[in-house]
Amino acid sequence: MPIIFTKDTLRSSVEAATGGQVTVLYDDMGYPSYMVRIPKFNLEDIDPVYGSGVHPAFKTGGIEKPEIFIGAYQSKVYDGRACSLPNVDPTTYINYDNAKAACNAKGGGWHLMTNWEWAAIALWCIKNNFQPRGNTNYGRSHEATYETGRRQDGRTPGNTTGEARILAGSGPAAWRHNNTFAGIADMVGNVSEWVGGLKLVDGKIYMPSDNNLNMLEEDWPDTNVRFNSSASGDESSSGDIGDPIISDAITAYAGPVGNDSNNYGYTYITNWKNLTKKADYTIPSLMLQAAIAPITLADGTYSMDPKGALWVRNYGSRFPLRGGSWLYGSNAGLFALYMYYSRSSSPYHIGFRVAFVG
């Protein structure tokens, strides 16, 4: 009996054009999504300081997966389903739960891209001596203003009026994670992306120890790692009150404990790589693997400086954003981490990305 080559001209053409790095997967509505395959890799192949074995992004509840699929594009929601499609205006004004629901609704294996997955890609990029640029300055890169995308509002790149999102993937190859058009587009800039599998509750970091998509949020373990604040918020300031400090204890809160609002202060550093730790504190390797803490805190070095800022509100429940948006400038970056908003926040510059694990 001869092999039957299944006919799917869209998937076949995408795979042929990208050497199989990008494929097309379908959801319960039959909607296609362009997905980038990220094959598993070992931590020690990135840097022994991370430990050894397969990166946790490629394990779900301890079971290794050969690959994960990341949306090549920031998601657009159709009929309640998050789709990864080129040249569409990504969905914004969406809160964490709705972003997650739009991913989960697609069927088994579909999910909001997790912090584990983001971290794996970020570590892989920096190991390959490449960090993508992106729409970090109103339709263009703040570092290379000649690099532009097609703004959804039709305005000129650099024009600071309007909502300067670009159509997904309409920037140059340098805005993709591997510097080719077969890479993941717009991880840096354009819209900040909710990522799953991580939350900060009154400064305590909760996350599964690997990419366990089946673990309910209420079951995420307390990692015993904390974000402390260099100063206590006086509850009268809504601005930057100091620096975040990674620690095993909290001595100062930037705002009222248990308060999920965005009305009080936050801690912020312009470069995530400059995060400091409590004296003599040994950073758990999970924090390094999850790109929550830089390896410099574990006496590691980077071959190039990881880019992006860090914002933390160590009070209330905070859900992470990655990458930064079009108006972030140098605050945006592959390692930017924004643990600033509550799960119900849905500002204009926030979007998300769908992922799949089979």
Place this chain on the structure above:
Amino acid sequence: MALPHSTIGRHPDQFPAIPSAWNEKYDKIDANFNNVDTRLSGCETEISEAKGDKPTLAEMMNYLEQQVEGISSDMQNTVISSLLQAIDLGGLANRELVKTLSMRFQSGTITISNKGVITGCTIEKSTSATRNINLKEGTIFVGGMLVPISEETNGAAIPSNYSGLDKICYIYLGLGSRGWEAFCTDLGGSIPDNGVPLYRITVPAGSTEAVDPYLENIILTDIRRIEPNAPKTFLNAPFVYVALPFNVLGNDYSVDLDVIDFDGGGYQLGYIYADERASNGFKVCANGMADNIEIRWTIRKLNL
């Protein structure tokens, strides 16, 4: 027909004459005349009507004679013969019409199911929970999607068989409240349309919770459709065999396939084709990833 006054009688010879006696006679005479006149007029009218549009009765008679000859027995035989021939032709036309509707054109609908296992999804008998099975993790394809399946310990339960005969049930994957999970049919039950078949279970007579709690006596038969390289390639294309309601002379008939509905993306439909045509049926095959493909088939063979 008699006159009103068949006998009027002589006028009496008397003098002087009595007028009333005369008048009585004259009245009878007049009545007779009137009677004759009435009858004559009636006769003339009848003759006139009998002539019809002919000038004379003779011509009318000739005409009638010709008509009577037209319904002679020979003519009647000729007419009946013609009628029978017409009925035969009508019957032939009707038979051809029936043949056209039932044989030259035959139609129906089928549904091609295209679901199976890419990796894993094996089952084992539980050693800790009564009549439960353990499901291993894996990946399936269903509805045009790839779906990961999580490991499930002490999942679907195998029904007890209290009868004196061996019974069959099936383990399949279905969409439950927690996502895709393992289910077991009732004894003698069948897998639902959207279920992914995994194993056929032979439950021996008398295999119950009490005597066989860990399913030592049941027989698992693997019925997974394994396609390790889906969605790129299939080892076996899904198909449905269509048995024709009426045999066709030869296998050189045309098959039209009209896709009514399917699960999956438009590009996943691939193409649908007829294969292995025989006088009594043919296969409809699919080579895409779409699932639950509902197809209206129509065969044509006009030279029957």
